[in-house]
Amino acid sequence: MRLLTIKTATRLIFSLSFFASIALAADYTKLEAGLARINPDIKALSIEPTPMEGMYDIVLNTGDQIYMHEDGTFFFAGSMFQNPIGARLVNLTQASSLKKTLIAMQSDAAQKAWVFPAKGEKKASITIFTDVDCFYCQKLHAEMDQLNGYGIEVRYLAFPRAGLQSSSYQVLVDSWCAQNPNEFLTQAKLRSHNKQSPQDSPELCDNPVAAHYALGEVIGVTGTPAIVLDSGQLMPGYVPAEEMAKRLGIL
Structure with missing residues (x-):
């Protein structure tokens, strides 16, 4: 567990806004004092x-999750x-993670995305950190069609x-600011694959790239591609298109 302050101010700002919907409504003085004894910088x-009497599920400003009496x-x-x-074993940590990921996917940052729409009837939606x-x-992008x-x-x-x-951060910013963001992103990936220099940068604009990155860190993304399903499940790594359709119950 990382008992350190978070890496960037961007991540902290996003984390605070993200967890604002999970407010600290009750008086948790003893819990907060316990955290301070671990490290004064931890919040x-x-x-x-949790269902266990007297035990609480706590998300820290380090990105870690702990349980405290x-x-x-x-x-x-x-x-x-x-x-x-008389019932099945329940992974409470996994359930908590799914809940927080679902909340994250409703954030303003997550709503600002490159969208490649389904052809015909939309049967499912996936969000990919790329x-x-x-x-x-x-x-994976080559299988978009x-x-x-x-x-x-x-x-x-x-x-x-x-x-x-x-x-790569700058290329992603350029892709967002382009006149045709989807086409620019497609070409950026193709040019990178072919070892070609990046396209000319368009005029800089307000963009969500830093917020996307912070969101990814908050929900536990460590590499790309990282695929988030509508259920909140986070699937790290590449999944072929046909296999993805099977996992989504389409095939």
């Missing part, structure tokens, strides 16, 4: 009760399971793996 972005004297990091009598110089992002043909709408969010000072 709770959200605190929610209500008196602040015991905590652990890892997965929590509920083992009910980069322009990632081989498997390029491979096939994905759209299955009735799958593809929404792209930017995740420049090398960070916000990288050349």
Whole structure:
């Protein structure tokens, strides 16, 4: 567990706005004091009760998730399971993660996406955190017609793996600001695949690339492509178009 402050101010600002919908409505003085004893820089972005009496699910400003007793004297990091009598085992950590991802996908940043619409009836939608110089992002993008043909709408969010000072970040900004963003992004991936220099940059505009990157970090994206389903499930890595259609129940 990283007991450190978060990496960038951008991420902190996004995290605070994202978790504003999970307000700290109750008095959690003992929990907050317990966090301060671990590290004075650690703050709770959200605190929610779990089915285990006296135990709380806490998301920290480091991006970590922990469970802490209500008196602040015991905590652990890892997965929590509920083992009910006469029912199936429940992964509470996974359920919590799905919930937070669903909330993130409703944020203003997530709504600003490159959208490649389904052909004909839309049967499903997927959101993909992407980069322009990632081989498997390029491979997945080459199957766009096939994905759209299955009735799958593809929404792209930017995740420049090398960070916000990288050349890929600038290309993603250029793609957003282009007169035809989808075409520019398609060409950017193709040119990167073919080892060609980037296209000429359009005039700079307000863009969501940094916010996309921060959102990805908040929900646990560590590489690209990273695919988010409407259920909130995060699927890291490349999935072929036909396999994706099967997983979505289309084929």
